[in-house]
Amino acid sequence: QLQLVESGGGLVQPGGSLRLSCVASGFTLDYDVIGWFRQAPGKEREGVSCISRSGGNTDLSDSMKGRFTVSRDNAKNTVYLQMNDLKPEDTGVYYCARPKSIVTACPRWVYEYHYWGQGTQVTVSS
Secondary structure: OOEEEEEOOEEEOOOOOEEEEEEEEOOOOOOOOEEEEEEOOOOOOEEEEEEOOOOOEEEOOHHHOOOEEEEEEHHHOEEEEEEOOOOHHHOEEEEEEEOOOOOOOOOOOHHHOOEEOOOEEEEEOO
């Protein structure tokens, strides 16, 4: 059974950093496209960033550009989201997700992803 489990969320002050983890089971994500999304209270889920099949990063939103980076550790079957210079508006539940089919480039929209983790809460506040 294909599963994704996020961890690493927590409370951080503005300007701080966090690294979220997304551990996969039931498949190897060596070359899989994995996207990160977030959902703030009362808002729709939105794309954050994504790692493509070749390992390149794609920003799914302009507001995170230059601050968030996705990486992959094949030995640990894990994808990471490194978040720097965090702002209060980055607060929300963060999810990792995988498309249903094998793709090369990063899909941009929520509906294009099929497998989702349970999410991890990130709160940016002083």
